[in-house]
Amino acid sequence: MVKNMLTGLQAAVLGGDARQLEIIRKLTELDAKIYLAGFDQLEQSFTGAVKETLEDVPFEQLDAIILPVAGLQATGEIETIFSDKNLRLTEDMLKRTPPNCKIFTGISPALLSNLAEKAGRQLIKLFDRDDVAIYNSIPTAEGTVMMAIQHTDITIHGSEVVVLGMGRVGISVARIFKSLGAEVKLGARRSEHLARAIEMGLTPFQIGRLENEVKTADIIINTIPHQVVTASAIASMQAHALIIDLASKPGGTDFRFAEKRGIKAILALGLPGLVAPKTAGQILAKVLVDLLKEDA
Ligand code: NAP
Numbered sequence: 387m388v389k390n391m392l393t394g395l396q397a398a399v400l401g402g403d404a405r406q407l408e409i410i411r412k413l414t415e416l417d418a419k420i421y422l423a424g425f426d427q428l429e430q431s432f433t434g435a436v437k438e439t440l441e442d443v444p445f446e447q448l449d450a451i452i453l454p455v456a457g458l459q460a461t462g463e464i465e466t467i468f469s470d471k472n473l474r475l476t477e478d479m480l481k482r483t484p485p486n487c488k489i490f491t492g493i494s495p496a497l498l499s500n501l502a503e504k505a506g507r508q509l510i511k512l513f514d515r516d517d518v519a520i521y522n523s524i525p526t527a528e529g530t531v532m533m534a535i536q537h538t539d540i541t542i543h544g545s546e547v548v549v550l551g552m553g554r555v556g557i558s559v560a561r562i563f564k565s566l567g568a569e570v571k572l573g574a575r576r577s578e579h580l581a582r583a584i585e586m587g588l589t590p591f592q593i594g595r596l597e598n599e600v601k602t603a604d605i606i607i608n609t610i611p612h613q614v615v616t617a618s619a620i621a622s623m624q625a626h627a628l629i630i631d632l633a634s635k636p637g638g639t640d641f642r643f644a645e646k647r648g649i650k651a652i653l654a655l656g657l658p659g660l661v662a663p664k665t666a667g668q669i670l671a672k673v674l675v676d677l678l679k680e681d682a
């Protein structure tokens with residue numbers, strides 16, 4: 387039976403940003419005992435949460451470790467905006483946890499996956515989940531509207547917007563621009579995606595025809611994590627066209643050629659955390675709590 391509270395559960399929140407505050411708030415409200423490392427500059431306090439140095443976290447007692455959404459940095463450090471101190475998660479720390487202790491992250495760079503594997507602990511990537519991706523697409527789409535407003539001198543209403551990709555983000559982005567009165571074209575490769583685009587009142591096209599379809603576009607928004615906005619597509623764009631690339635690093639745009647041609651192209655990553663950290667934190671907190679309750 388799924389419990390209502392998390393009484394008795396012990397978790398460590400190691401570093402992070404404003405999103406972690408929502409997670410800490412939610413977990414402490416549900417009576418979990420929380421250890422915070424990397425929060426020494428945080429003035430706010432939470433009943434049921436204690437600040438520790440990373441070395442003093444009682445790893446032996448933990449049911450869960452909650453890392454920042456990016457997992458670990460390339461240097462192996464845990465990023466935190468609430469401390470100047472370096473936080474380095476070690477294999478030994480993970481090995482000290484009980485075998486059923488779970489490690490939660492947004493995404494997992496290879497370094498983190500290797501560490502968890504070597505320690506034999508389960509790593510849960512929240513951003514791999516469909517529900518999280520769909521919820522997150524809402525602040526992502528709103529952030530994209532913000533970028534479009536900031537970087538153009540025309541209204542979205544009446545502008546021609548090309549959205550590439552019909553996944554979780556592409557659908558939300560296309561819908562929001564359409565609802566603001568843009569003429570939205572949708573580029574995808576699967577016939578069912580093109581059919582869905584028609585149902586949504588968009589103008590679909592095969593992604594292979596991108597070069598022809600961007601000629602009159604004002605804004606091109608890419609959500610496909612492959613190089614699709616090629617030099618030849620960029621060469622056919624109008625000089626004032628704006629490319630907003632949402633796809634994870636390195637994006638799907640030939641940025642070098644865009645710069646050479648004088649077309650503004652922005653790799654706009656991490657929009658949920660930027661435009662709506664509270665909502666983005668609540669999204670993660672909700673899913674995290676559901677998962678922890680299943681285990682409790
Ligand atoms: P998704 O649901 O997997 O959608 C990806 C889309 O790309 C699908 O429509 C897929 O179509 C298409 N695609 C993949 N490879 C393709 C190719 N070679 N040619 C044509 N189409 C291709 O992913 P998502 O959740 O929408 O996320 C999209 C990207 O945005 C990811 O990189 C994600 O990390 C990123 N993201 C960024 C932000 C931000 O703030 N910038 C926020 C959230 C997510 P098929 O079904 O045909 O493969």
